[in-house]
Amino acid sequence: MNRYTDAYEDLVLILSKEEVMLDEPMMNHTWFEIGGTADVLVIPDSVDRLIKVIHYVTENNIPTFLIGNGSNLLVKDGGIRGIVIKTEMINQIRVEGNTVVAECGSLLADISEAAYNASLTGFEFACGIPGTLGGAVFMNAGAYDGEMSFVLDSVRVITPDLRIITLSKNQLELGYRTSAVKINGYVVLDAVILLKHGSKEEIKAKIDDLTHRREDRQPLEFPSAGSTFKRPTGHYAGKLIQDAGLKGYQMGGAQVSEKHSGFVINRDHAEAKDVLNLINYIQTTVMDKFNVELCTEVLIVGEDK
Numbered sequence: 001m002n003r004y005t006d007a008y009e010d011l012v013l014i015l016s017k018e019e020v021m022l023d024e025p026m027m028n029h030t031w032f033e034i035g036g037t038a039d040v041l042v043i044p045d046s047v048d049r050l051i052k053v054i055h056y057v058t059e060n061n062i063p064t065f066l067i068g069n070g071s072n073l074l075v076k077d078g079g080i081r082g083i084v085i086k087t088e089m090i091n092q093i094r095v096e097g098n099t100v101v102a103e104c105g106s107l108l109a110d111i112s113e114a115a116y117n118a119s120l121t122g123f124e125f126a127c128g129i130p131g132t133l134g135g136a137v138f139m140n141a142g143a144y145d146g147e148m149s150f151v152l153d154s155v156r157v158i159t160p161d162l163r164i165i166t167l168s169k170n171q172l173e174l175g176y177r178t179s180a181v182k183i184n185g186y187v188v189l190d191a192v193i194l195l196k197h198g199s200k201e202e203i204k205a206k207i208d209d210l211t212h213r214r215e216d217r218q219p220l221e222f223p224s225a226g227s228t229f230k231r232p233t234g235h236y237a238g239k240l241i242q243d244a245g246l247k248g249y250q251m252g253g254a255q256v257s258e259k260h261s262g263f264v265i266n267r268d269h270a271e272a273k274d275v276l277n278l279i280n281y282i283q284t285t286v287m288d289k290f291n292v293e294l295c296t297e298v299l300i301v302g303e304d305k
């Protein structure tokens, strides 16, 4: 029984019928291709409409979860109660001098391309991270030799008490897979990314190199949420998992990738419970063998079935 049908009706009036869905399977909105239904899923197509939705859910005290491209999420099999807001349609990007101003739902690959087209260097590291700007600020996403903290100039957010404020880089408290956005429950609206003028050929060469490295090492042919675990101090999660003999280990439809042990993949119609059982088994095994705690980088949300 969906308790949020009234909210659905209200949101259809605030937005439009195309932007609001009832009982929407989250497996259609996550890179893992896993997850039960959201009571209501909203996909606003502008920052103004996003702000209207946030006002509505806050004033009506409705539980809300925000997603970007769903590339760092494991949604449980019982789905998500309340409203899920997806930002993918809020994706305007413009270049101004040596800055790129991008809205929260812009894909990192699109920002990277815009920077390349304008001969701006510094954002190449993010070209293969399949997330949005908002998700990348939230997690301080990073890869190879770069991370968001190196390039962010400022970020405009809406706070839980509905103030719109601009945070400078120093106020963002960016650390390893964390930020003030994550800590304080802010919603990223847009951001200014500060880059440097560079050689177009060198930018292209770097993007090509990083793309090949990803294709060689990561199991991009299977659904996943990227690295399942954070890097434990002094170790690599993938190596610990491989050394524990778990490469290729499978539980239900979930498997430790044979290509990269740091990735749990959806090998064959996995449910969230398969992934969770496997994560638990990996954590216990690595703790028993090496006395190292593995903490998940993947965010686990929703309810059990």
Ligand SMILES: Cc1cc2nc3c(=O)[nH]c(=O)nc-3n(C[C@H](O)[C@H](O)[C@H](O)COP(=O)(O)OP(=O)(O)OC[C@H]3O[C@@H](n4cnc5c(N)ncnc54)[C@H](O)[C@@H]3O)c2cc1C
Binding pocket: 031, 065, 066, 067, 068, 069, 070, 071, 072, 073, 087, 104, 105, 128, 129, 130, 131, 132, 133, 134, 135, 136, 137, 138, 139, 140, 141, 142, 143, 144, 181, 186, 187, 188, 189, 218, 220, 224, 225, 226, 227, 299
């Ligand atoms: C194949 C693969 C490779 C990956 N490689 C990397 C990598 O190299 N480096 C890396 O760091 N990550 C990597 N990831 C993980 C993931 O892509 C990043 O964490 C990315 O930044 C998540 O962005 P998203 O838009 O998909 O966020 P989602 O997964 O949709 O959400 C993640 C979190 O961000 C929050 N969020 C989303 N948008 C906003 C917003 N506008 N305001 C506030 N909070 C928001 C959500 O509420 C949620 O808590 C990889 C994932 C995959 C599947």
